[in-house]
Amino acid sequence: MQLAKVTGQVVATHKVESLTGVKLLIVQPLNSAYEPVGKPSIAVDATAQAGMGDHVLIEGGREAAVAIEPEFNPADQAILAIVDTVYTPEQ
Amino acid sequence: MQLAKVTGQVVATHKVESLTGVKLLIVQPLNSAYEPVGKPSIAVDATAQAGMGDHVLIEGGREAAVAIEPEFNPADQAILAIVDTVYTPEQ
Amino acid sequence: MQLAKVTGQVVATHKVESLTGVKLLIVQPLNSAYEPVGKPSIAVDATAQAGMGDHVLIEGGREAAVAIEPEFNPADQAILAIVDTVYTPEQ
Amino acid sequence: MQLAKVTGQVVATHKVESLTGVKLLIVQPLNSAYEPVGKPSIAVDATAQAGMGDHVLIEGGREAAVAIEPEFNPADQAILAIVDTVYTPEQ
């Protein structure tokens, strides 16, 4: 799982049936100092409440489909949580 | 999931049975400004209607097989939607 | 699976239901000489006892969800063990 | 899925039971101009007929195991088809 920021949205009229009514958001991965790392990708919103600019927890793979209904959804990346704070003490 | 553009097609006569009748398209991943990023790969067309030059939404992994029938198809990348617009406001 | 060190924690109030009560730790992958390699990511703690600074064994993918209950949890990275020693003889 | 060329074979007498009788081929990924890209890896041959030097369609992940019998085979990369032609029109 990774920290990310919501930076955009994708609109697609013609799509596979299981994605009907699912919000498709563009997410930019961040490090724990909230700096961008790597390339943005597209995730379904499993929290149903993430908005533009939010810091979120994303994950990929088969688990992403599990996060939304129906379970056999072909999604491969999902937003699981809206992040409040990141705690990284000096060690 | 990622944005991509359909750039070609692969023809294979001798293949595993579950890929019979499935369209195999070459897809080039794009960023949200529609510029190519990374290497093209080969995806099955789950929308049944993607054509040469279309902007599409692709994804990989176990979910790709779920997007087409039968469910236990050995595909690992599928086209899920034809993309109309990408919305990325300044922040 | 990889060696890693626990370096932080993520706090998220609004999240998918299956992550309720699950500890989300930031983990930095290490090589067998305990030096950092690659980027940190976020893992659920399946051992229930990993603490800040611990050396742990992490893994990713569908298996991470299997490591915690319920099985259909959308986690994609988990801490499986707290590592005591790494044995790498000269060859 | 990716284009690849068969470049070698691996012989292993002592192996897990489900790989008994399965051909293990070394495959070099190619781009659509048939040039090598990335590193070779080892795939099981699900077509049962791929030979040294053939252009093939390979894929990875859980789907690879689905391509051969029994379904719960621990393979993670399989050859799905022998490629006849690749069509990439100018655009």
Add this chain to the structure above:
Amino acid sequence: MQLAKVTGQVVATHKVESLTGVKLLIVQPLNSAYEPVGKPSIAVDATAQAGMGDHVLIEGGREAAVAIEPEFNPADQAILAIVDTVYTPEQ
């Protein structure tokens, strides 16, 4: 799947229950000329007989868990075979 060499072992007393009694080996991926490529990682030994210095066939993902018992083991990389020879003819 990839060629690799066994280069070490990890000892972990406190771990998830399904890893009890499972040997955790450090494996260095090799190319077909037996030269190291990429970073070492940690794999469970599904052959039950791989030893320090052996050339082995490893794979990752959900299939790794399938290679050992019980099937829902959270392993994500396993040793499937001890490699005898690699055949790569000139072409």
